[in-house]
Amino acid sequence: MTACGCRGKQVGRLVKVCSMNLVELAELAEADLMFGIAGIEGPVREGLGITGQRFGRGVAISVRDDPSQYWSRAQGFGFDRPVTAELIGEVVEFYRAAGTPIAHFNLAPDVLPADWDEIRAAYGLEAGGTVVKLVRDASPVAEAGTSLRIGPVDRADSDDVRAWVETQMISFGLPDRDGLLRRMLAALCQVPAFQPYAGWDGGKLVATAGLYVHGEVGECVSAATLPEYRGRGAQSALIALRVEDALAAGCKWLSTETGKPAEGERNPSLDNMRRAGFKDLYDRPSWTWKP
Known part of the structure; x- marks a missing residue:
């Protein structure tokens, strides 16, 4: 277990586990x-x-010609090095050699060194x-x-x-180029240990979610609902099903992330997660690099 240097933000049952290990x-x-x-x-x-x-255990991914400029990401750093x-x-x-026009460093606040501003x-x-x-x-x-049919x-x-x-x-609202981003997301559905989920209105797929099982953690991602179907309980039902399946897969924890709303605003995805028993672990800024 990683040595604990945590900031004490955990609540409820989470205080029983070293928060740095959860990070x-x-x-x-x-x-x-x-x-x-x-x-x-x-x-x-x-x-x-x-x-x-x-x-080491950190990863860097470059999607050089990504029209959304979202998928070039560096994360998982600060635990073994x-x-x-x-x-x-x-x-x-690595990003310079790959010709990456923009990349995002996603680093947990607890791993940032004292001289991070200088770095x-x-x-x-x-x-x-x-x-x-x-x-x-x-x-x-x-x-x-929910009135929708929910399942894998x-x-x-x-x-x-x-x-x-x-x-x-x-x-x-993702842009695409020659259908390549769509094909990339379809390929991600085939990643081992990743299971896509959906909500259907009759035969129409109208909501999505995903679960990635990584050891004792189930990572919940890809929550999206078509605008005309929002407010019908799709995401709450998809959360409950993923928790059930994660438990069956032997997971002890579930994790997720979603955008922090601006002051005075709401993020329905964040509200759904909190209602389902998810607790805030920390806020994680993204640090953007351009050559």
């Missing part, structure tokens, strides 16, 4: 899922300029958006009511996978 478990589960992008082969890899590199100017320099050199200034890392990282134990969630997506069903991807594209 490590949650961050590495997310990083490992994201590194699945680096394993994509063929025309999608070539068309989007996908490359990846591990730096301290975050130093040397380490950040190595990752920056980030030296490499031109600017503060970007902030997400809230949340965790909960794998105890069941009360069944949530058959990854061998190309029509359902295509509809799952399209719902993501529409819900998040």
